[in-house]
Amino acid sequence: MKITVAGEKKEYAEGLTVSKLIEFENVETPQYVTVSVNEEFVERASFDSFALKEGDEVEFLYFMGGGR
Amino acid sequence: MALTNEQLERYSRHIILKEIGVRGQKKLLESKVLIIGAGGLGAPAALYLAAAGVGTIGIVDADVVDLSNLQRQVIHTTNDIGKKKAESAAETMRAINPDITVNTYYKFVNSENISELIKDYDFIIDGTDNFPAKFLINDACVMAKKPFSHAGIIRFKGQLTTVIPGEGPCYRCIFKDPPPKDAVPTCKQAGVIGAMGGVIGSLQAMEAIKYLTGTGDLLVGYLLTYDALKMEFHKVKLPPRGKGCAVCSDTPSITKLIDYEQAVCELKH
Ligand SMILES: [Zn+2]
Numbered sequence: 001m002k003i004t005v006a007g008e009k010k011e012y013a014e015g016l017t018v019s020k021l022i023e024f025e026n027v028e029t030p031q032y033v034t035v036s037v038n039e040e041f042v043e044r045a046s047f048d049s050f051a052l053k054e055g056d057e058v059e060f061l062y063f064m065g066g067g068r
Numbered sequence: 069m070a071l072t073n074e075q076l077e078r079y080s081r082h083i084i085l086k087e088i089g090v091r092g093q094k095k096l097l098e099s100k101v102l103i104i105g106a107g108g109l110g111a112p113a114a115l116y117l118a119a120a121g122v123g124t125i126g127i128v129d130a131d132v133v134d135l136s137n138l139q140r141q142v143i144h145t146t147n148d149i150g151k152k153k154a155e156s157a158a159e160t161m162r163a164i165n166p167d168i169t170v171n172t173y174y175k176f177v178n179s180e181n182i183s184e185l186i187k188d189y190d191f192i193i194d195g196t197d198n199f200p201a202k203f204l205i206n207d208a209c210v211m212a213k214k215p216f217s218h219a220g221i222i223r224f225k226g227q228l229t230t231v232i233p234g235e236g237p238c239y240r241c242i243f244k245d246p247p248p249k250d251a252v253p254t255c256k257q258a259g260v261i262g263a264m265g266g267v268i269g270s271l272q273a274m275e276a277i278k279y280l281t282g283t284g285d286l287l288v289g290y291l292l293t294y295d296a297l298k299m300e301f302h303k304v305k306l307p308p309r310g311k312g313c314a315v316c317s318d319t320p321s322i323t324k325l326i327d328y329e330q331a332v333c334e335l336k337h
Contacts, residue, residue: 065222067110
């Protein structure tokens with residue numbers, strides 16, 4: 001299936017969960033990343049069960065603490 | 069109040085823009101912006117807002133200028149080392165534009181002082197470097213219904229969003245709670261390319277100017293991320309405000325400001 005990850009089209013096998021995608025995409029500090037699918041946040045507790053489907057648009061939002 | 073001949077000259081490149089004009093320039097001159105943190109983000113934001121003629125600019129920072137700051141905090145010079153950052157920043161702003169009033173606050177924000185600090189300002193710029201301050205600014209601005217620009221920078225990356233309480237999502241809508249101390253690296257630990265503050269801090273100034281003059285579309289409901297190594301900007305659309313948010317939902321669970329604990333390594337910059 002085709003999904004969009006951070007604006008980029010990607011090909012993944014069916015049945016991919018958010019947790020698996022975080023793993024495959026080598027997400028930095030995965031325990032603190034915020035994930036949205038089709039402009040809705042996914043609760044951390046459901047990362048393992050949330051199955052992505054064809055056409056989904058996934059975004060990873062990261063903590064960035066610097067500034068001074 | 070009509071603009072003086074000197075003001076017409078100084079702001080002529082603004083005034084000629086149909087989106088700004090004399091009307092927009094007058095609005096800027098009557099506006100008040102508070103910049104929290106006179107560092108990597110706050111420095112370029114302060115320079116551009118002062119040059120733009122934002123009539124009153126407040127600058128909050130308890131720190132003093134350190135040699136290691138000068139790689140990115142372009143409002144301070146080598147001669148300013150050891151000087152209070154807020155004072156050093158104010159001197160540069162006044163030198164650029166004597167037309168404006170600069171207020172200095174030699175303090176770090178906390179739950180006791182932030183509400184009083186932001187009270188008289190129209191727009192707030194978060195130029196801080198730690199999560200306790202970023203969550204505090206978010207919560208205080210949401211509670212006081214003050215629009216603000218949030219930003220963060222690290223290594224070769226930066227991001228920002230604009231929050232108008234009641235209109236779009238807040239920082240806590242995206243990130244529920246600060247990460248545990250030291251779980252996510254700060255600039256001091258991880259490094260940051262100096263020009264990143266210039267890119268993202270200038271974008272914060274741009275958002276302030278657009279908000280104050282009512283021009284264009286703001287980053288309300290979006291997180292704009294910038295990756296300098298890939299040379300890519302990416303605009304992430306955020307879900308609508310408040311759905312389950314602890315501070316900006318219609319039934320917030322957080323109604324008092326919180327002083328989160330700060331990593332020890334962040335206390336001295
Ligand atoms: Zn919120």
